[in-house]
Amino acid sequence: MKRDTIQRRIIAGAVRRMRRHPTAEDVYVEVQKEHHSISKATVYRNLHELAEEGEIRAVFLPDSPERFDARTPHHYHFRCRRCGEVFDVDMGYLPGLDKAAADMYGFRVDDHDIVFQGRCPACQEGE
């Protein structure tokens, strides 16, 4: 049976409080500030469990370690192919896509992520 540990609550709390899609490492550093004894392995284990339970969301971005996000309003991402920077893209979730994929293939679709790629405004200068 799933156990309710102090570490689990601390880690979940840290993710909820952090913005900007923290990596496991980011969460580890944040948690360390107050709770020196929590190990990195425990952070990884709990992040994955929390994501599996739907408590938090795992976000995958190109050329980046896995990231995590408290369940905030869903948004998409843009990545600049030149400088690698990642930007949030808020254009409203498109639930129609999930339904289309579900109908076409028989999947049960929980959600989707969209990653745009191209050049960010700064990297477009002088091209």
Next chain:
Amino acid sequence: MKRDTIQRRIIAGAVRRMRRHPTAEDVYVEVQKEHHSISKATVYRNLHELAEEGEIRAVFLPDSPERFDARTPHHYHFRCRRCGEVFDVDMGYLPGLDKAAADMYGFRVDDHDIVFQGRCPACQEGE
């Protein structure tokens, strides 16, 4: 200046001939069959260069090493959260999304990827 090496041509050829989004490792193994002396570092270096030039496409999927794809008709992906399997989703590219993101944020958007997640048909049985 960019040089036209034998290795580069062999690697590009291998990717074009392979279906199913090969990883760098997959490409390396394929290339090794005929050309024993090509090193893994060269495979990585050339795959990234080819992707940057737009000769091939880099595909990022959750919980997977980076994958590559010859420039076939663009398609999306579905990943089963239970078994991890990845399926292609052909629903026609949605260019309107690129324009929307470009207009809202001033990005120059080249393209986008969509990854759906949920349960595949096999993993839905008996739930």
Next chain:
DNA sequence: ATTTATGCAAACTATTTGCATTGCC
């Protein structure tokens, strides 16, 4: 009392880098 979760260190996977050498241009 039982059994899952933790902390630690070691292992592993994927990828990148330094450097001497090779081979395009």
Next chain:
DNA sequence: GGCAATGCAAATAGTTTGCATAAAT
């Protein structure tokens, strides 16, 4: 001939795992 690309091996980044111990049920 000069400089970019290669091959090799070592280094790095990110993540997972084995195991003895601690703590939740």
